Amino acid sequence: MFTIRLRTKITILVIAIVTISIYSTTLLTTKRLVDNFSNEMNINLMNIAKVIASSPNVVEGMKTGTYRKNPIQAYVMKILNETENVEIIVVADMNGYRYAHPNPERLGERFVGGDEQRVIEYGDSYISEATGTLGKAIRAFVPVYDQETGEQLGFVMTGALSHTIGVIKRQRVLNSILVSFIGLFIGIIGAILLANNIKKILLGLEPEEISKLYVEKQSILDTIHEGIIAIDENENITLINSSASKLLGLDEDKIIGKRVTDVLLSTRLPDILKTGEGEYDREQVLNGTVIITNRVPIKDGDKILGAIATFRDKTMVTRLAEEVTGVKQIVDALRANTHEFMNKLHVILGLIEMGELHEAKNYIISVSENQQQIVSLLMKRIKEPAIVGLLLGKFSKAKEHGVTLIISEDSTLEKRYDNINNNSLVTIIGNLIENAIESVSVSSSREKKVYIKIKEEHSRIIIAVKDTGPGIKEEFIPLIFKREFTTKGTHRGVGLSLVRQSVENLGGIIEVSSIINLETTFKIMLPKGGVVR
Incomplete structure (x- = not known):
């Protein structure tokens, strides 16, 4: 779909407004100029006619009764030469015989045009249009009176040829149009400059882009934590x-x-x-x-x-940092380990206070052997101290919840594992075991067990956590890794989200299988080189 750019729209709109405004004004102004010129011409012709009609030279000349050797012609020609836009001045007696005329050869001839009757019969002063010996003209008539007797001696006619008046009118119209074109040109330049300035202010963006950016900005602001x-x-x-x-x-x-x-x-x-x-x-x-x-x-x-x-x-930043780096998992594990240790000390102290020294000794040996077996297995198979500390803590926490935590004897993990960082492993293993313990602890199963396997191969690390909990419904499996999705109440659903994030960042794969009321298994495969093979 073709769209007009903002700069073009503004330019066209401003030019259209300027054009309409200028030419509407020009039309009205031109009409006013033409009308004013016609009025000015009529007034000018009438005023000159009145001046001539009241001149003593004309009055005295008319009294002589003859046009020959009459000073009226010389007086009229002088005025005609000195007056602008007046082309015809005629002085005639009551019978219409000319005493003055632009063409001296017409002196003594009768006045032509037929529009002189009003001034002769009624002594009126008026403007008319008629065709005389020089052509069609606008003509002003004024009677000539003898000031002493009040008798009308004749009349004066001043005129301008219609052709000449038309030329002057056209010239004024053309001047007005020329001015309007200059105004239009300035308006076009102004429209372009205005459009460019607005475009610059808007950083070159179109309205649709601005609208889209505004909506995007609002969406971004609403989604930013x-x-x-x-x-x-x-x-x-x-x-x-x-x-x-x-x-x-x-x-x-x-x-x-x-x-x-x-x-x-x-x-x-x-x-x-x-x-x-x-x-x-x-x-x-x-x-x-x-x-x-x-x-x-x-x-x-x-x-x-x-x-x-x-x-x-x-508080939220600290909590998030602990979750992401795995610190929270290690701290929780150590806290559980400390709690279990304190419980064992209380048992030993109680046996001693009761005088059951032999029982206390056997209990200490049993606990020591148990702990030593676990520590020995972990230290032998798992070379990373942070992971060992995490697993020891989880063993203690599992016991607190009545859950048996079992780590596969063929588990192996070296201290160096290429691109896989220690924090990511702590986050993944810690959250998977935490979820499994919590799931098994609330289940009705008689065997509350969690199985762990951490296996390092040549090109990848495999982490598997299986529990004997209530399982996960099939429709929930695609949703469990979404942040804040949980069936356990509010402020939950973060652990598996962090697991997925860590696995995806390492280019790994997560597999989930679950049988309701029997077991759930999470299997993670992390590539050492960035691609699972």
Whole structure:
């Protein structure tokens, strides 16, 4: 589909408006000019005729009764030569015989045209149009009176040829049109400059692109978990997204346009406007919430237009970091190990207090052997201390929940494994075992067991975790790795999401199989070189 660009639209629209405005004005102005010229011509002809009719030279000349050697002709010719836009001056007596005429040969002849009757019969002064000896003309008639007796002696006719008047009118119309063309040309140049300026202000974007960017911006702001606040050069809030509103307990609609220091007392955004330098990963307290924030100026060249801050709740950042790096898994495992150790110490202490020293000794030997077997197996097969510590902790936690944790004797894991980092393994193994223990602990199965196998091969690492829990319904299997999907209540559904993320980042594969009320198996294959073989 053909679309007209914004610059073209603006140019065409402005040119159309300028054209319509100029030519509407030109039409009205031209008509006014023509009408005014006609009125001016009529007034001019009438005024000159009156001046001549009242001249003593004309009155005295008319009294002589003859045109011969009459001073009227010389007087009239002088006026005719000195007057602009008047081509005809005729002086005639009451019988219509000429005493003055532009053509001296016409003197003594009768007046021609037939429009002189009113001035002769009634003594009227008027304007008419008729054809005389010189051609068609606009003519003004004024009677000549003897000032002493009041007797009408004749009349004066001043005129301008219709052809000449038409030429003058056309010239004025052409001048008006020429001016309008000049105005149109200036308007076109102005339209182009305006269109280019608007295009520059809009960064060369079309309206459809601006609309799309606005919708995308709103969608991005709504999906970003970080809070975002922006201010202009006057420290007024211009933008705040929903995450910032929720985190700081603010109403987005009510704070837009307000001064940022009136809303957030401890904000440092105004300082960014002054220094023009960004601040990164700073800890700050805003409205009672501890946040980690980045603040940067918004610049156009060297000019600072505003500032923007992005931030997250420090508690959430810390929690996410622990989840991603696997620290939380190790800490939980060590906590469980410590808890189990304290329980065993309490048993030993109780036996000693009861005087059952032999039982206490046997218990210590039993626990020691048990623990030694587990530690020995793990240390022998698993070379990475962090993974060993994690598994030991999970053994303790499993016991707390009445679950038996079994690690395959053919498990192997070296300390170096190419592109696979230690944190990813802790995240994957820790979350899979945690999920399995929790699933088995709430099941009604008599055998509450979790089986673990970690096998390092030449090109990949295989991690398998199987439990005897209630299983996963088939329709839920495609959903279990989605963040916050859970059937266990709110604030859950993070562990398997982190597992999937870690596996995908390493180019691995996850396989899930489940039999309801019998077992569930998660199998992870991680390539050492980036591709599973």
